[in-house]
Amino acid sequence: MSDTRATLAETLRQINTLLGASARQREQVLNVASLSQETGIAAPTIQALLDGRRAPDEDFDERMRERFINLRTTRLRDDGKPYSYEEIATSFGRTGAALRAFARGDIKSLQAETAAGIEQFYFGRATAYLSSDSVQVLDGALQNVLHLLQRELDPLAGVMEKHAVRHMALRRAEGLPEAQWRVVEATLNALLDQVEDDQ
Structure with missing residues (x-):
């Protein structure tokens, strides 16, 4: 088992242990649809990982594209609309045309600096969210769940x-x-x- 899969397995073990002492149901805490929206990972992949199975193989560039699209559709401006490609790109000294082309699939991949700029725009720092594998991203989301359960019980x-x-x-x-x-x-x-x- 890879280190990232072992880390995810340990996080899930801790969550399951805390759920034994909590009034919450596992399906409520580990809601596949909510985790999919939060992480940008496809629901079947999340379900497989929660069940202890391997994630399907992913194309690196397609995974980055799906996560970028997920950021634009789930992390909205105050008026409820997605940030424009131009707003995102100008925050790190680029133009929106390349981001638009990437989102449409007209260009295959993003440069590392562009990916870091997108993460900086949405998270305030480079997080490797766009490039990390599904196991790492899901484990990051589940760490938040784990901390929430810990605070509720203590x-x-x-x-x-x-x-x-x-x-x-x-x-x-x-x-x-x-x-x-x-x-x-x-x-x-x-x-x-x-x-x-x-x-």
Whole structure:
């Protein structure tokens, strides 16, 4: 098993373990249609990967094209419309004609600098989203699911993650009801935010 497949398998194992303690259903958390929209990966490929099967072979350039189209259709401007090819391209010093031609399939591939520019436009940094294989992209999306489940099951996990808190002496509060844990969480967030603002 490749490293990326092993990493995905471990992420899924952790999610399944947390689902055992959660009120959520697996189909709700690992919704194939939602994951497909978020990642730009075809639903059958996601289902195969979630089932532990291999992803079908993908053409590198076609995968990049599908993901670029997915970004334009799912990450919209404030007015609900896709960003124009020109808006995207001018953000990294190019013209929109090449992006339009790539999306239509008139040109086969993108230069690495152009792919990085598109990622910078949508994500604020180069992420390798366009070029990464489906296993890596799905694992990235599932990491978000895993963190969400961890925060839901442990109200202080979000506080500790947000503020890089490594250890907390809250053993005496272990038996608090959920509502009181939420108060502790909100209080700690407010206090730690204030300390960070004062520094």
